[in-house]
Amino acid sequence: MTKRKSAATDVRQTMDAMSDVLSRQLDLSGDIVDSLAGSARRFLSGLSQNVGPGSCEIPEPCWMPHDLGEYHCDLCKGSSGTMEIRITNTDYRARNFTIVAAGPDAGRVSLTPNSFSLGPKERRTVTARFDAALDDTVHCAELEALIWVMGCNSHFLRWTIDVGKSERACCHHVDVFDQPDYVHHWYDHFYCVRPCFGKTARPVPGAKDTVG
Template identity: 35%
Template sequence: MSTQQSMTDQTTAALDAVVCAGLKLGRSVLDAMRSSTPVSDVVSAVGKVDTGALSLPQMSLGTQPCGCAIPDACFLPEKLPTVTAHGCPGATMTLRLAVTNEWPASRFVAVRVTGADSGAVTVAPVQQQIGPYETATFTATVHLPDDTSESLSALLWVRGCRDHVVRWEVSSSEGGCACVHEVAVLDEPDTVHHWYDHFYKEPCCRPQPRQGRVPVAHG
């Protein structure tokens, strides 16, 4: 065997060893992401990397977020904070949705209610055309029964450029009162190209229909 052939074989063997070590380290790190094992312990266990020179942080990928999770797709509904209200028996509870059209063109926006208690909720108006950068208010009301043990839960959907959803929890109690809550809804397209957009194929803003209004099903 020639000297050149021997050196080639040694180089190939060394590269194979490096690749195997990298694969082993990668598998170990992935396992650590599903457990509470510190990263430095994982690398030390591989036996191929000097952890002292790397100064790896003492953190666990299984218990702390690494910041690389894929966010919800831009076309999925935006979940707004839950609104919880307590009213006295027989009171009328009100939830106002202040929707702002953040787009330089008019847009039809519709509101619908879903859930087991959707029949108890009234919305006015159910849809409305909002001008460029203007705000319109949709008002949801519910009349509490005289029984203090009654409560209801409903989802209010705002359908514009994007879908927005807010959960409305209303309960009746002697210490409650008739009250009004207001939720600000900023309806705008997502015009920023994100790295995680490559995982999705839906548009980030629903196109407007050419004719007619946005169909709405009001429960």
């Protein structure tokens, strides 16, 4: 009888010990899960603060021209506006560059010079002049032209002119950094052309090839 009681006592003690071990394991698992969840929340919170809103948006395909922005001028009838476009070849090899005007009022834009070559890391400034001359019967107008810069990549800017009775200084400065893109981004597609467009770079009808 004593042996049976001793055996029963041993079984209870063993079960109590196993129950205690299991309980400790469950508590430890809960702590690990809570810790991982807290780390994940902190990581996502820091990520959202560092990258800012909209940073996960997929950019345009790599073959699309680069937008240099919009520029505006107010001129009196018969005046002219000026823009300086400084082009830098940031590549390690020489490149040919072509600058052309397009759009409804492209004929009013003069570009000096409109084509040249740049060696590695060299730069040059192009002067664009917008003529706001109007017919005697016209007193005000809205004029617009696109200016394209084509080297390894294609770049463009939009220049608008309001012609009227008031005028403000019109002398913009634009920097263009032209280089091939050797980085494969997560949002790239298989049809991306690298490192340069070469003979496929013809964003403006009649534009010459820009192979360097």
